[in-house]
Amino acid sequence: LSLLKAGWVNDRSCKKILNALLKAKKELKLNYKLEDIHLCLESYVIKEAGREGGFLSLGRSRNDQVAAAIRLELRNEILHLLEDMISFVKVLLDKAKEYNRSIMPAYTHLQPAQPTTVGHWLLSYVDAFFRDIERLQEAFERTNKSPLGSAALVGSRACIDRKFVATLLGFEGIVENTMDAISSRDFVLDALHALSSLMLNISKLSQDIIHMSCQEVGYLHVPDEYVSTSSIMPQKRNVVVAETARALSSIVISNLTAVYGVLKGLNQGYNLDFQEITWVLWQSMDKVSLTIRVFKNMIRGLKFNEEKMKKIVDEGFTTATDLAEYLSIKLRMPFRDIYRAVGKAVAKARKERSDFKEKLVREILRYLSTSFRRESVELTYNTLYRITDPLLSLKEKKTTGGPNPKEVLRMINDRKRRLEKTKKWINGKRKIIEEGERLLKLEVRRVMEVVDK
Known part of the structure; x- marks a missing residue:
C-alpha cells in the first residue's frame, strides 16, 4: 500500500501482492533452505504474484520490519498485562475493604512497631502496583512508535510515507531518526524495567505472605490450592506459590540486567546481538502475566487471624x-x-x-x-x-494516608476511581489500534475494488 501511494507499483500489481500476502497467512510454510522467515515470505509472494512480487522488499529491510514486529507484539502484551493488573489490584482493594478495621502490627526491622490495619497494609501494595501500572503505560507510549520506512538504517530512495504506514498499523507516530529507529532497543528496556519493578513488589508481597502464614506468626491462612505438603511430613503446609513467585522475580530482574549487558557494547546501527534480547523480553512477560493471574486468585482467598494479630499488637507494646x-x-x-x-x-x-x-x-x-x-x-x-488502645490509636491519627479506618476507606474509593481511569486509558489505546486496522482494511478493499472495475 505504501508503494502504491508512492507510485512505485500500480493498482494491479498491488492487488497481486496483497492477495499473495493474504494467502500466505494460511499457507506459508518455512523453507529451511532460505535464511529466515522474511525470505520465505518474499519467495512465496513472488511465486504467487509473479515477478511483480519482488517489489515487496522495495523500501523495506529486515531491520525495520523486525523492530516494528517487536513493537506491535509488545504493545499488545502490555495492554493485556495492564488489564490483568486492573483485576489484580481490584482484588487487593476488595480485600483491604473487607479487613479495613482489622488491627495488625506494622513492622520495622521485622519487629512489631506500631498498630495498623490489614487494609492499610494491603493499600501500601496497591499504591506500589499503581506506580508499576504507570511505568507500563509509559513503556507503551514509547513502544507504540513506528520504525517502518527506515529500511536498513538510512531510509530508502523509495521514500515511502512513514506516517501513512504508522497510521494504518495503529502506531502513534514514528521513531523519526531512521538510524535510531532500527538500532534502538530502549523501549525493550523500558518494558523490562516496568516488569522488574512489578515483580520486585510481588516478591515483597510474597515474603510478607510467607512470613505471616508460618506457624510461629499465624496471621493469615493461604487457601489449600496454593500450598503443598511434604513428601515425608504430612502436617506441612508450604506456601509454594509465593515461594515460586519470589524466585521468578529474580529471573525477571536478571533478564533486565542481561539486556543492559547486551546493549552496552554495541555500536550504533543494527547488530545481530538484538536477537538475544527478544526472547528474554517474551520470557519475562510470560512469567509476569502468569504470576499476576495466579496471585489475584490467591489473594482473594486469604483469611486473616484477627485475634492473633491483636495479641501481638498488645504484647509488642506497639502503642x-x-x-x-x-x-x-x-x-x-x-x-x-x-x-x-x-x-x-x-x-x-x-x-x-x-x-x-x-x-x-x-x-x-x-x-x-x-x-x-x-x-x-x-x-x-x-x-x-x-x-x-490500638483501635483508638488508629482513630486518633488524622494523617493523610494513615491507617485511620475512615482514611483507608477514602483511599480505597480513590484507588477504585483510578482503576476506572486506567480502564479508559486502555480502551483509548485499543481504539487507536482498531482505527488503524479499520483504515488498513479500507485501503485494501479500495485497491481490490478498483482493480475489479
Missing part, C-alpha cells in the same frame, strides 16, 4: 509511641524526654507476666509523679490506659 506523643503534647514536654521515660517503662513492663499495658501505664504514672508537681499532672490511670 508506646502513641503514649509518648500524647504525653509530650499534653505536658508540653520535649518528645525526647518523654521518649526516654516511656522506653524505661516498657523495659520494666516487659519483665511482668501480667497485663503488659497495665504495668506500662503504672510505670508511666510513677515517673510523672516523681517528675512533676501533683497539681500539674492531671492524668489518670484510665486516661493513659485508654491511650494504649
